[in-house]
Amino acid sequence: MNEIRVGLIGFGTVGSGLAQTLHEQKDRLIRRTGAAVTLTRVADINIDKLPEHLNSAVLSRDAADIFNDPDIDIVVELIGGIEPAKTFLLEAIRHKKHVITANKALLSIHGREIFEAAVANGVEVGFEASVGGGIPVIKSLKEGLVANRIMSIMGIMNGTANYILTQMTDHGTPFAEVLKEAQELGFAEADPTYDIEGIDTAHKLAILMTIAYGKHVQLSDINTEGISRIEPIDIEFAKEFGCRIKLLAISQNHGEHVEARVHPTMVPCSHMLANINGAYNAIHFNGDTVGNVLLYGPGAGKMPTGSAVVADVVDIGRNILNQSINRVPALSYLPEHIGTPSITPMSELTCPYYFRISAADQPGVLSAISGIFARHDISIKSVIQKSRHADEPVNIVIHSHEASEAAVELALTEINALEVCAVPAVKIRILTSDD
Amino acid sequence: MNEIRVGLIGFGTVGSGLAQTLHEQKDRLIRRTGAAVTLTRVADINIDKLPEHLNSAVLSRDAADIFNDPDIDIVVELIGGIEPAKTFLLEAIRHKKHVITANKALLSIHGREIFEAAVANGVEVGFEASVGGGIPVIKSLKEGLVANRIMSIMGIMNGTANYILTQMTDHGTPFAEVLKEAQELGFAEADPTYDIEGIDTAHKLAILMTIAYGKHVQLSDINTEGISRIEPIDIEFAKEFGCRIKLLAISQNHGEHVEARVHPTMVPCSHMLANINGAYNAIHFNGDTVGNVLLYGPGAGKMPTGSAVVADVVDIGRNILNQSINRVPALSYLPEHIGTPSITPMSELTCPYYFRISAADQPGVLSAISGIFARHDISIKSVIQKSRHADEPVNIVIHSHEASEAAVELALTEINALEVCAVPAVKIRILTSDD
Numbered sequence: 001m002n003e004i005r006v007g008l009i010g011f012g013t014v015g016s017g018l019a020q021t022l023h024e025q026k027d028r029l030i031r032r033t034g035a036a037v038t039l040t041r042v043a044d045i046n047i048d049k050l051p052e053h054l055n056s057a058v059l060s061r062d063a064a065d066i067f068n069d070p071d072i073d074i075v076v077e078l079i080g081g082i083e084p085a086k087t088f089l090l091e092a093i094r095h096k097k098h099v100i101t102a103n104k105a106l107l108s109i110h111g112r113e114i115f116e117a118a119v120a121n122g123v124e125v126g127f128e129a130s131v132g133g134g135i136p137v138i139k140s141l142k143e144g145l146v147a148n149r150i151m152s153i154m155g156i157m158n159g160t161a162n163y164i165l166t167q168m169t170d171h172g173t174p175f176a177e178v179l180k181e182a183q184e185l186g187f188a189e190a191d192p193t194y195d196i197e198g199i200d201t202a203h204k205l206a207i208l209m210t211i212a213y214g215k216h217v218q219l220s221d222i223n224t225e226g227i228s229r230i231e232p233i234d235i236e237f238a239k240e241f242g243c244r245i246k247l248l249a250i251s252q253n254h255g256e257h258v259e260a261r262v263h264p265t266m267v268p269c270s271h272m273l274a275n276i277n278g279a280y281n282a283i284h285f286n287g288d289t290v291g292n293v294l295l296y297g298p299g300a301g302k303m304p305t306g307s308a309v310v311a312d313v314v315d316i317g318r319n320i321l322n323q324s325i326n327r328v329p330a331l332s333y334l335p336e337h338i339g340t341p342s343i344t345p346m347s348e349l350t351c352p353y354y355f356r357i358s359a360a361d362q363p364g365v366l367s368a369i370s371g372i373f374a375r376h377d378i379s380i381k382s383v384i385q386k387s388r389h390a391d392e393p394v395n396i397v398i399h400s401h402e403a404s405e406a407a408v409e410l411a412l413t414e415i416n417a418l419e420v421c422a423v424p425a426v427k428i429r430i431l432t433s434d435d
Numbered sequence: 436m437n438e439i440r441v442g443l444i445g446f447g448t449v450g451s452g453l454a455q456t457l458h459e460q461k462d463r464l465i466r467r468t469g470a471a472v473t474l475t476r477v478a479d480i481n482i483d484k485l486p487e488h489l490n491s492a493v494l495s496r497d498a499a500d501i502f503n504d505p506d507i508d509i510v511v512e513l514i515g516g517i518e519p520a521k522t523f524l525l526e527a528i529r530h531k532k533h534v535i536t537a538n539k540a541l542l543s544i545h546g547r548e549i550f551e552a553a554v555a556n557g558v559e560v561g562f563e564a565s566v567g568g569g570i571p572v573i574k575s576l577k578e579g580l581v582a583n584r585i586m587s588i589m590g591i592m593n594g595t596a597n598y599i600l601t602q603m604t605d606h607g608t609p610f611a612e613v614l615k616e617a618q619e620l621g622f623a624e625a626d627p628t629y630d631i632e633g634i635d636t637a638h639k640l641a642i643l644m645t646i647a648y649g650k651h652v653q654l655s656d657i658n659t660e661g662i663s664r665i666e667p668i669d670i671e672f673a674k675e676f677g678c679r680i681k682l683l684a685i686s687q688n689h690g691e692h693v694e695a696r697v698h699p700t701m702v703p704c705s706h707m708l709a710n711i712n713g714a715y716n717a718i719h720f721n722g723d724t725v726g727n728v729l730l731y732g733p734g735a736g737k738m739p740t741g742s743a744v745v746a747d748v749v750d751i752g753r754n755i756l757n758q759s760i761n762r763v764p765a766l767s768y769l770p771e772h773i774g775t776p777s778i779t780p781m782s783e784l785t786c787p788y789y790f791r792i793s794a795a796d797q798p799g800v801l802s803a804i805s806g807i808f809a810r811h812d813i814s815i816k817s818v819i820q821k822s823r824h825a826d827e828p829v830n831i832v833i834h835s836h837e838a839s840e841a842a843v844e845l846a847l848t849e850i851n852a853l854e855v856c857a858v859p860a861v862k863i864r865i866l867t868s869d870d
Contacts, residue, residue, distance in 0.1 A: 031772040134724070
């Protein structure tokens with residue numbers, strides 16, 4: 001029987017999920033591909049022994065043992081982080097191994113170098129597991145929607161942040177408390193910065209934009225804001241406006257320029273993305289031919305990620321068996337057609353806004369604030385003042401009509417400088433139904 | 436430049452959508468594949484002239500002109516119906532042409548013959564557009580979820596039926612009135628039988644089950660009920676139970692046996708499928724590795740279907756260019772591993788039920804009915820009696836605990852035979868959260 005031989009670097013949670021999936025699905029994969037997909041070598045510096053079902057695989061402490069094994073076809077990197085993952089991937093590519101990674105941080109920062117090295121060495125790069133966990137989002141975008149100019153990408157791409165916002169929405173619990181619970185339950189990491197500050201979501205948006213538009217989009221292109229300043233009161237107001245607050249990745253395609261932003265967003269309850277709850281992910285595309293498509297599923301976890309990595313292994317394995325390497329270009333467009341993106345400056349964005357301004361409860365404050373908005377041409381749709389306790393600052397909540405981000409920034413700078421405002425205003429962009 | 440030459444049989448709405456997509460996406464497809472995808476011949480007996488952008492294509496009245504053209508690589512059949520579509524597809528296959536079809540009726544009835552002919556002739560069959568319109572559901576199931584045993588398939592696969600149920604839910608309009616509106620708006624056909632009686636949904640479920648399980652599932656394997664007996668009062672009661680009524684295709688995989696059913700279903704509002712509105716489709720899979728995945732998008736229409744057909748053209752085109760024909764087996768499993776399904780008899784199904792029994796408003800009726808349920812071991816969770824007007828029958832609405840379909844059928848036969856029951860009872864199965 002034909003055999004596809006896989007070497008794995010990193011036997012942590014995701015790596016052991018890959019091994020388990022290959023083990024459990026072995027017969028199914030044979031019936032689907034006619035080939036045995038075998039994990040022949042594992043490199044990890046933290047384990048002494050492989051599980052029983054991997055007794056035919058060799059465990060090594062040195063990743064080089066994997067590149068140097070002439071029998072290995074595909075090297076899977078599942079250690080995460082920038083180094084030594086980057087060096088390992090580039091070394092594997094130099095050794096003419098096809099590579100698979102779930103490493104969105106690495107791809108969104110050094111993707112260009114990695115993909116160019118792969119082209120130069122005639123090998124494939126699989127990265128289905130880097131975005132949306134087990135959801136076949138990369139394949140759908142590269143192949144299923146091949147006949148589309150992608151007009152927008154919008155998504156909930158971080159399960160931890162979505163879990164926190166869902167808990168805050170359902171139970172009114174403050175952010176810090178939910179985060180602590182999530183950490184205790186293992187849904188959030190000890191250092192949750194990447195998840196809650198939108199950085200992980202930005203990694204994924206950069207990857208999706210790259211293949212959607214055929215442009216090398218990098219992490220530094222994405223304008224990123226997190227959810228750590230969202231309070232239960234913001235969620236309550238969102239409900240009053242018929243919305244839910246979600247941490248969204250958004251890219252609108254304006255032709256010459258494309259938007260690239262990650263931030264908390266008020267999403268109308270009628271929108272599919274408002275109804276994605278808990279740790280699930282969902283990615284919404286608008287294609288000029290197909291219209292709106294949404295893909296939903298588990299965005300992380302040992303087995304969902306295993307499902308996606310094995311899909312890549314099989315995809316590349318089929319190309320090895322059929323001698324059809326790079327049958328589909330790694331970045332969806334042929335290398336010679338990949339360009340450099342031009343990102344719309346955030347200052348050019350226009351949308352309706354929600355502002356929550358915490359100010360001393362004094363006469364004239366609302367007049368001062370609304371005067372500032374008026375001077376910057378920001379038209380107010382509604383204002384609600386709510387004080388929680390006497391002697392505490394009041395929360396002035398303003399829902400604006402469509403306004404320009406540049407004007408909003410200027411207005412908020414002035415408002416934050418007011419003596420009555422002790423803490424900076426909270427600003428949440430509102431998704432409109434045409435988005 | 437490489438060229439992929441396509442012949443099209445049937446230049447109706449979907450056929451012209453394919454032509455338009457190929458025209459509009461020509462440059463994009465070149466940048467993605469390195470090849471020009473060209474529609475070189477069109478056969479249609481109802482048109483005299485092709486649109487301007489197709490001036491290099493030859494129009495013919497005879498489909499044989501397409502099979503006999505040695506320069507054509509792929510034949511796309513978009514005429515629908517069983518004959519002559521079946522003959523045309525088999526003829527094309529015999530002429531060693533790869534074929535693509537959106538014809539779910541044909542595939543769900545004669546799929547086995549067509550797929551076996553394709554294997555015998557070494558050609559591919561593309562059918563992405565046959566299920567879920569523009570949603571890349573076939574590719575996701577065959578490739579993205581390759582490392583999964585599919586444990587269940589549930590979906591809203593008919594936009595017309597979902598549009599009607601959504602309108603009934605949002606506006607309380609009776610079925611017949613919404614259907615008439617839908618026909619006037621072009622959302623429903625003059626003969627809506629296939630859409631409203633669940634037959635079109637059953638076609639699609641048969642196709643998905645075939646590739647999910649690697650068994651030749653046919654239309655006749657699917658237990659099918661439509662939505663024409665649903666009344667606004669059922670929708671009101673569904674709301675009271677925290678549910679919405681949806682026409683669902685459902686297949687649970689029990690190993691030896693698999694369920695295969697299409698029927699109106701009360702779906703808890705917390706389930707993603709309850710929130711799919713209007714003419715959209717959504718297909719939900721549970722895979723043993725990945726967990727729950729849902730794919731959402733436009734289930735029909737000229738351009739969404741064009742998007743799916745072109746995805747198949749490109750997929751097969753890439754295999755032609757790379758000489759990697761049948762790189763992925765058409766039915767997801769290799770032909771020698773495709774078996775015959777064993778379908779769970781409906782009588783073995785167990786679930787909670789909703790019953791609406793219209794009975795004369797007489798003393799003792801409820802006692803008679805509840806007595807019948809009790810004798811058949813059907814435990815009642817709640818009963819509501821509502822009369823609309825004096826002298827009219829009352830509606831007795833019963834929400835049962837989990838009960839067996841066999842018992843339910845026996846009980847309903849007895850209830851329908853009661854003199855006080857002028858019309859047969861309405862029965863709607865209720866989806867539970869573990870489904």
